[in-house]
Amino acid sequence: MGCSASSAGKSSGLVRGSTLENSGMSDSKNLRIKLVLLGDSGVGKSCIVLRFVRGQFDPSSKVTVGASFLSQTIALQDSTTVKFEIWDTAGQERYASLAPLYYRGASAAVIVYDITCMETFHKAQFWVKELQKHGNPNIVMALVGNKADLEESRSVGHDVAQAYADANGMFLIETSAKTADNINQLFEEIAKRLPRTTPLQT
Amino acid sequence: METDSARESGEEENGFTQPEIGDDDIDNVAEDFRDGLGLLSPKEKTMEERRNGTLDSDNDSDDNSRIRTVDENGNADDSSRIEVEEGQSDSSRIEVEEGQSDSSRIEVEEGQADSNRQIAEFSSENNNFVEGHKEISEAREHLEDDFSEQEIEVEAPTSPSSSGYAGGRGSSSAASIGSASGSEEIRDALRSGDGVTECFGNGNGEHRGQASWAHGKRYSNEDETSISWRKRKKHFFVLSHSGKPIYSRYGDEHKLAGFSATLQAIVSFVENGGDHIKLVRAGNHQIIFLVKGPIYLVCISCTEEPFQALKGQLELLYDQMLLILTKSIDKCFEKNSKFDMTPLLGGTDVVFSSLIHAFSWNPATYLHAYTCLPLRHSTRQAAGAILQDVADSGVLFAILMCRHKVISLFGAQKAILHPDDMLLLSNFVLSSESFRTSESFSPICLPQFNPMAFLYAYVQYLGVDTYLMLLTTDSDSFFHLKECRIRIENVLVKSNVLSEVQRSMLDGCLRVEDLPGDPTLPSDSLSFRLRRDKNLQVAGSSTGTGRNTGIGGPAGLWHFMYRSNYLDQYVASEFSPPINSRNAQKRLFRAYQKLHTSMHDKDVGPHKMQYRKDENYVLLCWITQEFELYAAFDPLAEKSSAITVCNRVCQWLRDVESEIFLLEASPLSW
Ligand SMILES: Nc1nc2c(ncn2[C@@H]2O[C@H](COP(=O)(O)OP(=O)(O)O)[C@@H](O)[C@H]2O)c(=O)[nH]1
Ligand SMILES: [Mg+2]
Numbered sequence: 043m044g045c046s047a048s049s050a051g052k053s054s055g056l057v058r059g060s061t062l063e064n065s066g067m068s069d070s071k072n073l074r075i076k077l078v079l080l081g082d083s084g085v086g087k088s089c090i091v092l093r094f095v096r097g098q099f100d101p102s103s104k105v106t107v108g109a110s111f112l113s114q115t116i117a118l119q120d121s122t123t124v125k126f127e128i129w130d131t132a133g134q135e136r137y138a139s140l141a142p143l144y145y146r147g148a149s150a151a152v153i154v155y156d157i158t159c160m161e162t163f164h165k166a167q168f169w170v171k172e173l174q175k176h177g178n179p180n181i182v183m184a185l186v187g188n189k190a191d192l193e194e195s196r197s198v199g200h201d202v203a204q205a206y207a208d209a210n211g212m213f214l215i216e217t218s219a220k221t222a223d224n225i226n227q228l229f230e231e232i233a234k235r236l237p238r239t240t241p242l243q244t
Numbered sequence: 245m246e247t248d249s250a251r252e253s254g255e256e257e258n259g260f261t262q263p264e265i266g267d268d269d270i271d272n273v274a275e276d277f278r279d280g281l282g283l284l285s286p287k288e289k290t291m292e293e294r295r296n297g298t299l300d301s302d303n304d305s306d307d308n309s310r311i312r313t314v315d316e317n318g319n320a321d322d323s324s325r326i327e328v329e330e331g332q333s334d335s336s337r338i339e340v341e342e343g344q345s346d347s348s349r350i351e352v353e354e355g356q357a358d359s360n361r362q363i364a365e366f367s368s369e370n371n372n373f374v375e376g377h378k379e380i381s382e383a384r385e386h387l388e389d390d391f392s393e394q395e396i397e398v399e400a401p402t403s404p405s406s407s408g409y410a411g412g413r414g415s416s417s418a419a420s421i422g423s424a425s426g427s428e429e430i431r432d433a434l435r436s437g438d439g440v441t442e443c444f445g446n447g448n449g450e451h452r453g454q455a456s457w458a459h460g461k462r463y464s465n466e467d468e469t470s471i472s473w474r475k476r477k478k479h480f481f482v483l484s485h486s487g488k489p490i491y492s493r494y495g496d497e498h499k500l501a502g503f504s505a506t507l508q509a510i511v512s513f514v515e516n517g518g519d520h521i522k523l524v525r526a527g528n529h530q531i532i533f534l535v536k537g538p539i540y541l542v543c544i545s546c547t548e549e550p551f552q553a554l555k556g557q558l559e560l561l562y563d564q565m566l567l568i569l570t571k572s573i574d575k576c577f578e579k580n581s582k583f584d585m586t587p588l589l590g591g592t593d594v595v596f597s598s599l600i601h602a603f604s605w606n607p608a609t610y611l612h613a614y615t616c617l618p619l620r621h622s623t624r625q626a627a628g629a630i631l632q633d634v635a636d637s638g639v640l641f642a643i644l645m646c647r648h649k650v651i652s653l654f655g656a657q658k659a660i661l662h663p664d665d666m667l668l669l670s671n672f673v674l675s676s677e678s679f680r681t682s683e684s685f686s687p688i689c690l691p692q693f694n695p696m697a698f699l700y701a702y703v704q705y706l707g708v709d710t711y712l713m714l715l716t717t718d719s720d721s722f723f724h725l726k727e728c729r730i731r732i733e734n735v736l737v738k739s740n741v742l743s744e745v746q747r748s749m750l751d752g753c754l755r756v757e758d759l760p761g762d763p764t765l766p767s768d769s770l771s772f773r774l775r776r777d778k779n780l781q782v783a784g785s786s787t788g789t790g791r792n793t794g795i796g797g798p799a800g801l802w803h804f805m806y807r808s809n810y811l812d813q814y815v816a817s818e819f820s821p822p823i824n825s826r827n828a829q830k831r832l833f834r835a836y837q838k839l840h841t842s843m844h845d846k847d848v849g850p851h852k853m854q855y856r857k858d859e860n861y862v863l864l865c866w867i868t869q870e871f872e873l874y875a876a877f878d879p880l881a882e883k884s885s886a887i888t889v890c891n892r893v894c895q896w897l898r899d900v901e902s903e904i905f906l907l908e909a910s911p912l913s914w
Pocket of ligand 2: 087
């Protein structure tokens with residue numbers, strides 16, 4: 043598996059030639075996009091997805107071992123719908139060489155760190171660089187500081203993260219999968235930022 | 245056979261009298277620890293003779309026993325070339341060696357009695373015979389007077405001579421180990437530590453040889469945890485050749501760096517001499533090493549499981565690691581010998597601990613076979629048809645399972661799924677909660693199929709315990725597999741397969757009580773007893789008390805396990821009273837495991853049948869080209885009726901084979 047995003051991933055995620063990226067129909071009113079979650083283990087990626095997709099939070103959540111696929115459709119105010127096809131990957135260190143399998147052709151990436159742990163913020167920066175190098179060039183990137191409910195133990199300042207996000211053309215949002223704070227907003231914001239034009243069908 | 249029966253009936257009173265040993269201490273040793281191990285005995289010759297004697301007694305063959313055995317040429321032979329061993333004989337060395345127990349053992353596990361140091365020494369005397377026989381050279385160290393003798397057995401591929409190596413090792417010992425601290429560590433690892441004596445709660449006041457695998461000084465700051473850590477009966481460690489911890493069953497790998505380094509020192513010390521360390525015996529602990537390139541696997545156990553069994557477990561542990569990472573992990577060590585592997589295994593602890601747990605309940609771990617969920621033939625065919633359909637569309641393997649039992653599976657042409665791969669794959673999926681949450685598509689490696697390459701596993705649960713695994717080599721085929729799953733699920737729902745699966749889970753598998761009577765059997769007193777047993781069955785199972793023949797199946801049959809050698813599948817009866825407590829099940833599991841090991845001991849040659857008796861049960865193992873049968877009976881069961889019942893079990897399984905086995909999956913269909 044190559045490391046670079048070889049597919050001509052236009053931002054709608056309507057990428058052809060590779061079934062992992064997509065299949066089925068998507069039009070300007072109904073987007074279907076591939077989204078990948080990246081970040082150190084334990085930052086809350088799986089919790090974010092499960093909160094978004096199922097509205098649940100399980101504090102005893104289990105370590106992800108493989109790569110899970112979940113999807114969720116949201117309706118926007120302009121009466122368009124966006125179906126997120128989400129890859130929640132585990133063991134990104136383990137499968138470092140395989141990570142491109144999951145982010146290749148992705149239209150959106152959610153890069154998560156834990157606001158109570160500086161190390162996870164550094165890890166997030168690693169993923170940002172990785173995507174800048176090898177990801178879809180038009181990818182919408184969200185920098186997510188999760189566990190915002192643990193304000194008292196915060197060790198990654200909002201300003202620092204904001205500055206980093208601005209410098210790298212991403213948007214920052216602080217979430218809590220536990221309280222559901224900003225979870226839907228995260229995905230709505232991504233949906234809004236997705237380019238609206240359907241790639242040419244040839 | 246009659247001669248045998250006669251001799252046994254004399255022994256039946258106490259179950260396991262051993263006149264040949266004539267040592268009271270040994271009589272106290274639970275049979276569990278001596279069975280299956282007559283093979284390494286210094287009395288081997290006697291055993292051989294006796295077996296030959298048995299062979300000669302063909303004419304005495306009991307009419308009731310319709311056991312067919314297969315001779316060396318694979319010819320079935322009705323004249324019962326049955327080789328019977330009572331099991332309580334011949335095993336003086338091993339019994340003592342392995343049976344050297346302490347009182348804490350009794351509470352915890354196998355209910356074993358005390359034995360003493362004297363016996364340990366006696367056993368050491370006999371080692372040369374055994375090791376010579378096994379082409380293992382032996383090095384014995386006298387570390388300090390205080391310490392009991394430790395034996396180190398190493399494989400010496402170039403020279404099987406034992407004495408030369410032992411001498412060489414002794415003289416070069418200090419020099420080779422190098423640094424003083426290194427030698428201290430080795431000694432500490434091997435020495436019998438006071439802390440251990442204390443934590444094992446042994447009150448016999450004797451200084452027994454036991455491995456203190458905790459490095460006393462280093463872990464003195466965590467005494468509570470370290471005591472509990474030492475108390476564990478079975479440790480598994482994985483470390484790199486540079487001594488970096490990779491995995492530990494108990495405790496945090498990183499905190500065990502010092503201990504890991506000790507193990508590494510032991511291994512590399514022996515490896516430098518061109519040999520491979522295999523086994524260290526320290527009192528009632530065995531330390532088993534498995535070297536896989538840059539990865540060392542170690543098991544420290546006082547569970548008395550046979551060496552071969554523990555080695556097999558280390559092999560599976562290694563393969564489980566390969567399933568997650570592939571063998572290309574070796575390259576990381578080529579680039580950087582101090583490579584830290586733990587991040588690569590992050591989050592997979594549960595996979596290993598679940599596998600290690602399987603070593604104490606799942607027969608697949610030593611039978612190298614899988615088991616099927618019992619289903620009506622038509623139901624399984626319906627499932628098989630759709631899986632085959634999918635397998636023909638570019639899926640390498642399509643596997644439908646319920647917990648650890650196979651419902652159906654299909655491989656693409658010529659692709660054969662090894663039972664060990666199946667065990668490790670299902671363990672991987674079952675142990676990781678995240679597979680239950682959603683569908684997934686994960687890189688995995690099937691070590692027996694191809695240890696170097698990743699495959700991709702699409703996994704989705706179709707019910708509470710029922711899950712589908714579709715394996716492919718194509719990393720881009722997620723959506724194709726997802727479609728396949730939808731097709732499969734639709735068919736399974738329509739044809740009621742999923743509800744049948746649910747029902748089968750509730751009904752369970754074969755029960756010994758249901759073993760049908762044999763109409764061809766002459767109506768003698770035996771069949772009368774069988775009928776009576778059948779009537780008593782309900783009452784018997786409700787009382788749940790030990791030793792009466794009314795419990796279980798006919799002729800005191802308590803449990804059986806049957807492996808089809810053509811199919812690489814096994815079936816085991818449900819546990820029923822009196823094998824209903826977790827401990828009783830584990831004890832039987834271990835007894836089968838020992839039986840299995842002894843039946844497959846290469847040094848002694850193939851066994852066709854063993855009949856053993858102890859205070860817990862009569863165990864019968866019978867191996868032909870076609871199958872392996874393991875059966876446990878009430879200790880009061882008579883041998884002739886036990887043999888008859890075994891024949892009926894085999895007949896029964898033949899009659900219901902289409903329901904208990906997956907017949908289509910076999911490369912050699914029968
Ligand atoms: N307090 C708090 N804990 C969280 C939050 N999100 C996740 N967690 C906890 O963080 C741990 C790891 O979460 P998980 O989703 O498995 O992390 P992942 O490895 O990134 O998928 C779990 O114990 C969660 O309960 C959050 O928003 N707030
Ligand atoms: Mg996760």
